[in-house]
Amino acid sequence: MADRNAFADVAEELKGRPALARAETIPSAWFTEPRFHQLDSEAIFARTWQGVGHEGRLAELGSWFVADVAGDPVVVVRDRSGELRAFYNVCRHRGGPLATADGCGRVLQCEYHGWTYQLDGTLRGVPHWNLVELFDREDYGLVPIQVQSWEGQIFVNLDPGAVPLDQVLRGISERISPVRPGQMQNYRRVEYDVRANWKVYVENFLEGYHVPIVHPELMTLYDFRSYKTETREWYSLQTSELTNEENIYERQGGGEAWYYCVFPNYMLNILPGRLQTNLVVPVDHQNCRVVFEYFYDDIESEAARRKIDEDIAFADRVQDEDIDICEHVQRGLQSRGYDRGRFSVKFESGVYHFQNLVREAYGRWLQGEESPITPPEPLDPRNDD
Ligand code: FES
Numbered sequence: 001m002a003d004r005n006a007f008a009d010v011a012e013e014l015k016g017r018p019a020l021a022r023a024e025t026i027p028s029a030w031f032t033e034p035r036f037h038q039l040d041s042e043a044i045f046a047r048t049w050q051g052v053g054h055e056g057r058l059a060e061l062g063s064w065f066v067a068d069v070a071g072d073p074v075v076v077v078r079d080r081s082g083e084l085r086a087f088y089n090v091c092r093h094r095g096g097p098l099a100t101a102d103g104c105g106r107v108l109q110c111e112y113h114g115w116t117y118q119l120d121g122t123l124r125g126v127p128h129w130n131l132v133e134l135f136d137r138e139d140y141g142l143v144p145i146q147v148q149s150w151e152g153q154i155f156v157n158l159d160p161g162a163v164p165l166d167q168v169l170r171g172i173s174e175r176i177s178p179v180r181p182g183q184m185q186n187y188r189r190v191e192y193d194v195r196a197n198w199k200v201y202v203e204n205f206l207e208g209y210h211v212p213i214v215h216p217e218l219m220t221l222y223d224f225r226s227y228k229t230e231t232r233e234w235y236s237l238q239t240s241e242l243t244n245e246e247n248i249y250e251r252q253g254g255g256e257a258w259y260y261c262v263f264p265n266y267m268l269n270i271l272p273g274r275l276q277t278n279l280v281v282p283v284d285h286q287n288c289r290v291v292f293e294y295f296y297d298d299i300e301s302e303a304a305r306r307k308i309d310e311d312i313a314f315a316d317r318v319q320d321e322d323i324d325i326c327e328h329v330q331r332g333l334q335s336r337g338y339d340r341g342r343f344s345v346k347f348e349s350g351v352y353h354f355q356n357l358v359r360e361a362y363g364r365w366l367q368g369e370e371s372p373i374t375p376p377e378p379l380d381p382r383n384d385d
């Protein structure tokens, strides 16, 4: 548990909330000091919906996969009746793992001394236990975790009192209709190690301000004049019209690109016929891992495969550019020459929205509040709170 007294400077920082047009960015220490890694884990990652994988990984009844959420081992299960469940991947005997890899079976068996649990978490088999007294199996079931899915994507939340996932994602399905991410096929997963705090990477995603400078090739795909950012309670959305028919993403279904960032660390990049999800996982205060997964309407036909190869090669180039700039920014934030900056009102309302949610989450944790994080009311960009 992080020590609240070690964050008196943060409490001071949280007083008042200036409007976007006047606000300063959060202090660089929040991106660079080791104590913020633990604060992020407790105040943010243990209290928000975390993407853990897509439903295709649990296609079979009785299958499971393992994940790490806010430093906790988790196992996500499709039980024998088809219900989705998640548990701490921790045996109630002495803390052994139920699974260290993805698998499928009738029970989960601890890899230490072999206690077995039904896939609904009930303790079933306890070897060599007849001399133990005052023991009721019912008291030693696996500890459940909230799990919900949206459009084929599975999320868990370690906070039992968290707001429901559909409330967090409210409005996305309607907005992107007729695009149905849940009907697309998973094609590829790739991980990138980035030498930057996770917030640096997320903030870079949240604005198109850098696109003309950092991604000249990407610039050619969009009609930048149409670029817009909208913010909702838990997410922001950047949209842009795609340019002409030469575009590798072609004009179909409206010819728009949607970039959602769901607080704190989950992105949906939606283009005609294609979804790319990004999950940003903190490793320590100055490193994160970014997981990209690609989904397409069609992964079978020759023509579709050619377009997919082109899409992935292009996304890789853009990602290299983003990683490179994020790693430079991390060094900049660590410099004696920088503490905090300002926001572009036109392009950086998504970054401001994200930073306000971070501030809110830190504030709740500092006050010892058990209630879930509440998204701050949107402000007029020019009027302070
Ligand atoms: S820790 Fe699981 S059976 Fe001992």
Ligand SMILES: [Fe+2]
Pocket: 204, 205, 210, 211, 214, 215, 322
């Ligand atoms: Fe970028």
